[in-house]
Each structure stands twice: as C-alpha cells, then as structure tokens.
Amino acid sequence: MTKPDLMMLCPQRPAAMAQLDAAYRVHRWDLAPDKEAFLAQHGPACRALATNGHAPLTRQMLDLMPRLELVACSSAGFEGFDLATMAQRGIALTNSSPALCDDVADTAILLMLAARRGLVAADAWVRSGDWARKGPFPLQTSVAGSRLGVVGLGTIGQAIAERGAALGMQVSYWNRRDKGAQWRFVPDLVQLARESDTLVAIVAGGEGTRGLISAEVIDALGPQGLLVNVARGSVVDEEALIDALSSGRLGHAGLDVYASEPDPDPRLTSLPNTTLLPHHASATVQTRDAMAQTVVDNLAALFAGRELLTPVDLGAYLPG
Incomplete structure (x- = not known):
C-alpha cells in the first residue's frame, strides 16, 4: 500500500518522527537547499503538512500545495501562518495547546x-x-x-x-x-x-x-x-x-x-x-513529546476520516 505524502516544514521529536516516517512518505522541506523548488516538486501530492509555529507558511507556499487539507502544528502559536488563505481554502489547522x-x-x-x-x-x-x-x-x-x-x-x-x-x-x-x-x-x-x-x-x-x-x-x-x-x-x-x-x-x-x-x-x-526565561515555558521532555504526538494523532485522524483532535477555529480569519 502506498504511503500518503506528508510535507514536513519542521522536524518533530524522535518518537513522533519515527511514527511519521513509518506511516507517511515524508518530504523534508526543512532540509531542502532550494525550498521553493522542493515545494513545487512535492507539494502537489501532499494532503497534509507538519510544522511548528516558528516556520512561516505563506500564501505562496500554500499555492504550491493545492491538495492541502490539514496543517498540523506542534506548538500553540501560529502567527507566521497565512490564516486568511487557509480559512478561505478550507484548510484545517490543529495545534498543541492542550498538551x-x-x-x-x-x-x-x-x-x-x-x-x-x-x-x-x-x-x-x-x-x-x-x-x-x-x-x-x-x-x-x-x-x-x-x-x-x-x-x-x-x-x-x-x-x-x-x-x-x-x-x-x-x-x-x-x-x-x-x-x-x-x-x-x-x-x-x-x-x-x-x-x-x-x-x-x-x-x-x-x-x-x-x-x-x-x-x-x-x-x-x-x-x-x-x-x-x-x-x-x-x-x-x-x-x-x-x-x-x-x-x-x-x-x-x-x-x-x-x-x-x-x-x-x-x-x-x-x-x-x-x-x-528564554521562551522556555513548554520546554520539558514530557510536554514537547506530547506536543509532537498531537501532530501524529491529528494526521492519523485526517487520513482515517475521523474528527480532528485539536482543531483551531479559523472562522474569524475568513475575509469579509
């Protein structure tokens, strides 16, 4: 059975990465020398993207992933994302606030x-x-x-x-x-x-x-x-x-x-x-592992057709 394609903007914790590598064909944007070309090549096949709140996610990047359905974010914040474009295109967002x-x-x-x-x-x-x-x-x-x-x-x-x-x-x-x-x-x-x-x-x-x-x-x-x-x-x-x-x-x-x-x-x-403190509030081994696990679990829910575990309401970001 062919593994689904997954775009990876930021690496996850080791246990989460092992699960993602086992379940998906992971495309490591974070390691690509020419990131735009990498997205143009692999983005069209991806229904999901894994990232954290520190990487940008612009309209130009989203345009190169026309099948994208879910952005699974391993942090609580996501201010670098083009939320208006995501909301307009119906792309779901999950984050890790509960973890x-x-x-x-x-x-x-x-x-x-x-x-x-x-x-x-x-x-x-x-x-x-x-x-x-x-x-x-x-x-x-x-x-x-x-x-x-x-x-x-x-x-x-x-x-x-x-x-x-x-x-x-x-x-x-x-x-x-x-x-x-x-x-x-x-x-x-x-x-x-x-x-x-x-x-x-x-x-x-x-x-x-x-x-x-x-x-x-x-x-x-x-x-x-x-x-x-x-x-x-x-x-x-x-x-x-x-x-x-x-x-x-x-x-x-x-x-x-x-x-x-x-x-x-x-x-x-x-x-x-x-x-x-040096932006360290969530920086424990247990919590960072749990944050990464939310990415794994939300991706699994998407591809199994189940309800997402930690969805973010993007309704407020719809234009107009």
Whole structure:
C-alpha cells in the first residue's frame, strides 16, 4: 500500500518522527537547499503538512500545495501562518495547546513567585556572601490575598486562574467575550490592570493582539504591579514596558517571551526589576513529546476520516 505524502516544514521529536516516517512518505522541506523548488516538486501530492509555529507558511507556499487539507502544528502559536488563505481554502489547522497547558501555566506561576519573592536576587545574596556580610535578605511581597488578572481565558488562561486561586489570590480576567467562568469578568483591560497586583498575558500572538498590553495598561498596573508574559512578545508594547520599568512606573516584569528572540533588547535584559526565561515555558521532555504526538494523532485522524483532535477555529480569519 502506498504511503500518503506528508510535507514536513519542521522536524518533530524522535518518537513522533519515527511514527511519521513509518506511516507517511515524508518530504523534508526543512532540509531542502532550494525550498521553493522542493515545494513545487512535492507539494502537489501532499494532503497534509507538519510544522511548528516558528516556520512561516505563506500564501505562496500554500499555492504550491493545492491538495492541502490539514496543517498540523506542534506548538500553540501560529502567527507566521497565512490564516486568511487557509480559512478561505478550507484548510484545517490543529495545534498543541492542550498538551502544553500545564507547563505554561506552571511557568506563569513560577515567574510570578520568583518575581514577588526576589528569587534571582536572593540566590545571588547567598552565593555572594552578602547574607553573612549584610544580614538577612530584604523583605519581599506575598501573593496570598493579592489580586491576579488573567488576560485571555483560553485553556491555559483557565489553568493559570485555577493555580492563582489555589494560592489564595483574588482572580479576575479579561477576554474578548465573557466565558461565564467562576472568576470575575472585566471587559475593560485597563480597568483589569488597575484592579490587579499581577497581570498575566496568555493570549494568542499575531496582528489581532499586537500591543494589546499597551502603555495605558502598563501604567494602570502601576509602580507596585507585576506584569507576567507567557504569551508572545508581540502582545506587549515593549518600548512602553522598558520605559515604565526604567522610570519605576511599573514595579516588575516576569517574561518568557520578547519582541526580538533570541536576542532581547539589552535595555530590557539589563534592568534589575525583571525576571527572565528564554521562551522556555513548554520546554520539558514530557510536554514537547506530547506536543509532537498531537501532530501524529491529528494526521492519523485526517487520513482515517475521523474528527480532528485539536482543531483551531479559523472562522474569524475568513475575509469579509
């Protein structure tokens, strides 16, 4: 029996790759020296494509795959894809949000606690000998009883809210629509920031959310406020963030993502009131394996004629 053709823009984890190699005739675009020619040669035979959110998927690329039915993405984000063209052509998209939910939610809480308790500075205090020379580390800030604002109440946002509530925090959220959740819905993002001690951004990237955490939102969070971003760097107005942190108008930022990666703005990384991770929220062996497995499982569903496991609604991207 002839194996179906599969276009591979980005390699997957070893266990997933072994399954894909066994089930499909895999065309490795990522290894091709002339990528356009490679797509022109092999793209017409492919009903499915495997990738992650870091590779581009343009209209020109899609035009070279006229039979394409599914883009199976092993990451949560997909802002580099031409979603309007995909929606117009009826190409389905799946991603891995459920697989990475717990690790990303845990990382948001990790950044919050590390920032509020001064973990990085406290570690240096012990290692440098300042504890013996200068005495106890300065008092820090408790999170129990404080106010948590969650920006985006999708799957991961709900997990962050649940963790915040378990820590004794008062949880509110902003979303494009009221999700009818157990926590207080605040339709105005500036108001949510004003009424929060910690604001966590966990919305999708892309043009629709670019600069959503604006200068006005940052100023509303205030000089005692903490901004945590585990979404995408584009979600935050980084110039405004740097200015607010430098001037003391914002207390602290806990960041996993940046406007420029992997080389964040040195004005940001040099600030003492930042706690930083290298876009690592989902980066555990278990979660990355599970993310890759969603690609395998969604592809299997397509070719078996079954319902896709983790579809993304592209209805909002239809022109007009």
